[in-house]
Amino acid sequence: MKSTVQGIKPWIGSMAILVVVLIIAAATSSMWLPHVKQLWASQTAPQNKEESLDTHDDHAGHDHGHAGHSDATSVELSERGLKNIDFRPLTIELGTYSRRVTVPAMVVERPGRTLLNISAPLTGVISKIYPVEGASIEPGSPLFEIRLTHEELVTAQSDMIRTAEALIVVNRELARLSGLAEGVVAGKRILEQEYEKQKLEASLRAERQSLLLHGLSEKQVSHILETKTLLESLVIRAPDHLQKGESCSESHSYHVQKLPTRVGQQVQAGELLGVIADHCELYVEGRAFEDDALRLREAANRQWDIGASVLVAGKEADRVKGLKVLYLADHIDPQSRAFRFFLALPNEIVSERTVSGQHFVEWRFKPGQRMELHVPVEKWEEEIVVPVEAVVEEGAERYVYQQNGDHFDQVPVHVKFRDQTSVVIANDGALFPGDVIAARGAYEMHLTLKNQSGGGVDPHAGHNH
Numbered sequence: 001m002k003s004t005v006q007g008i009k010p011w012i013g014s015m016a017i018l019v020v021v022l023i024i025a026a027a028t029s030s031m032w033l034p035h036v037k038q039l040w041a042s043q044t045a046p047q048n049k050e051e052s053l054d055t056h057d058d059h060a061g062h063d064h065g066h067a068g069h070s071d072a073t074s075v076e077l078s079e080r081g082l083k084n085i086d087f088r089p090l091t092i093e094l095g096t097y098s099r100r101v102t103v104p105a106m107v108v109e110r111p112g113r114t115l116l117n118i119s120a121p122l123t124g125v126i127s128k129i130y131p132v133e134g135a136s137i138e139p140g141s142p143l144f145e146i147r148l149t150h151e152e153l154v155t156a157q158s159d160m161i162r163t164a165e166a167l168i169v170v171n172r173e174l175a176r177l178s179g180l181a182e183g184v185v186a187g188k189r190i191l192e193q194e195y196e197k198q199k200l201e202a203s204l205r206a207e208r209q210s211l212l213l214h215g216l217s218e219k220q221v222s223h224i225l226e227t228k229t230l231l232e233s234l235v236i237r238a239p240d241h242l243q244k245g246e247s248c249s250e251s252h253s254y255h256v257q258k259l260p261t262r263v264g265q266q267v268q269a270g271e272l273l274g275v276i277a278d279h280c281e282l283y284v285e286g287r288a289f290e291d292d293a294l295r296l297r298e299a300a301n302r303q304w305d306i307g308a309s310v311l312v313a314g315k316e317a318d319r320v321k322g323l324k325v326l327y328l329a330d331h332i333d334p335q336s337r338a339f340r341f342f343l344a345l346p347n348e349i350v351s352e353r354t355v356s357g358q359h360f361v362e363w364r365f366k367p368g369q370r371m372e373l374h375v376p377v378e379k380w381e382e383e384i385v386v387p388v389e390a391v392v393e394e395g396a397e398r399y400v401y402q403q404n405g406d407h408f409d410q411v412p413v414h415v416k417f418r419d420q421t422s423v424v425i426a427n428d429g430a431l432f433p434g435d436v437i438a439a440r441g442a443y444e445m446h447l448t449l450k451n452q453s454g455g456g457v458d459p460h461a462g463h464n465h
Contacts, residue, residue: 075449076407082441089403090386090439092431097385097424098304098376099417101295105286105308105371107345114282114367115257118143118274120267121215122234123150129263136253136352136361137238137276144236144261144273153214157230160207164225167200238276248280248346253361255279279363282345284308284323286373287338293328295377296341300325306343307374310365316372318364320345323373343373380416384425390439391415391423392446400425401445403436408445411437 077085109115124146131137148154174193211221215234224231238254258275267273288296299306303324310318329340345365352361391413392399398415401408414426425431438445 072453073410073449074404074407075401075410075445075452077445077448085441085444087438088440089436090390092384092386092433092435092437094382094427094433095385096379096381097383097417097422099378099380099419100307100374100376101288101292103286103288103292103373103375105284105373107365107367107369107371108283108285109277109367110281110283114277114279116239116254116276116278117272118236118238118276120144120146120269120271120273121236122146122148122153123269124148124234124267126261126263126265126267126273127233129259129261131256131259132358133256133259134360135256135358137256137359138251138253139238139240141238142235143238143276146234146236146267148232148234149266150214150269153211154230156207156210156214157224160204160211160221160224161228161230163200163204163207164228167197167204170197170200236273241278248278252278252280253359255361255363279347279366282347282365282367283326284343284345284371284373286341286343286375287336288341288375290332290337290339292375293339296325296328296339296375299375299377300328300341304376304379306376308343308345309372309374311370311372378417380424383416383427384431386423386425386437387439388418388421388423390437390442391418391425392442394446399442399446400431401438401442402431403438408438410446410449 077087126144127147128145130142130144137143170193174190174197177190177193208221211224212218215236216231220231220234241248241252254276255278256274257277259273261267261273305321306323306325308320308323309316310320323343323345326342326344329342332339348364349361350364352359354360386400390400392401398413399410400413402411411430413430414428415423416426417424431437
């Protein structure tokens, strides 16, 4: 019995030691178990190509350690994937962006410059009208022909012819007396003739000026003196351009806007015969709220460029750039509280044709056209300006996707301003000139990255074992 007990004691000691070893191994399994698994995997790895193909990993061929980027902030798309999202690259450049406000406007005529009234200089009957309404005429072109019936004009012409004839007689008498021998004619007689000549010359100058004031030209008055015949009719011509706009050439034409008279009509001196217009340069009249007066004054003082859009049926039909504020109104409309300001609008001919001897032109801008003015109120210089589609918003963060080899990195940026078309990104080192970002397709890249970071679908999801 004693020997049996002595044989069991060593066995109990060995079991105790084994239990202690197992407890220690379990406690330290996190330290040695991975190494054992790695050794086992290396020993059981496939030794040939066929074995490798039969036992390939689902993730084989994918490198999850791209140099220079992290999988959590990088997305890689195939060539077809880029086409699917309509990817468009954009090279970063520093530029200037202006924040603009839109105000309604209208094309108007230049007060005292665009419209010219053609009035009858003398009383008479209209015998001919040269242009038709809507035609284009050059300066100096004939407009109307009037048969003169003004009694005062007829008298003035007769008096001038009579004075001119008398002056001729006096000059002949002086020439005759001067040719006689000295002492034959008394000096008093010659002196009287010289006095008479001076009076006739003074009268002739006065009568000549009178005819000029009646509307006759120098050429017409000279013709009356040369032919000694009365002027029966008067041709009224288009005036020369007295004020030239910065964008108007000297040879631009007038537009016959209104012809209220007709052939055979008796007209009085000063009566309106027609209206011609000079549309080479017009004004754009903008109407802003009085709160915008300070901003408009700053735009005028800094000579900032203002854009304009012509509206047709509420839609933009034409766009103009580079306009400047000409002047601001000195009062605010008491009813609408609108503050008016004006811009010079250079015009141009877009079409012209000749029909039955009459020349017609069409100007690009016409009084009465509705416009929208895009007035700059704030400017950012040396900043990054990108299309609005290039920036993705997520909460307080804003991202762009920068091309880096065959993948795109998510880059957080600071947005200083955003409108419907453009985004101003701070030039703070997040992006540099020359970097290429996704100008279109950034949102789809962002969705792909979100799905990618969320991990794959659990194959056992929805199954109960």
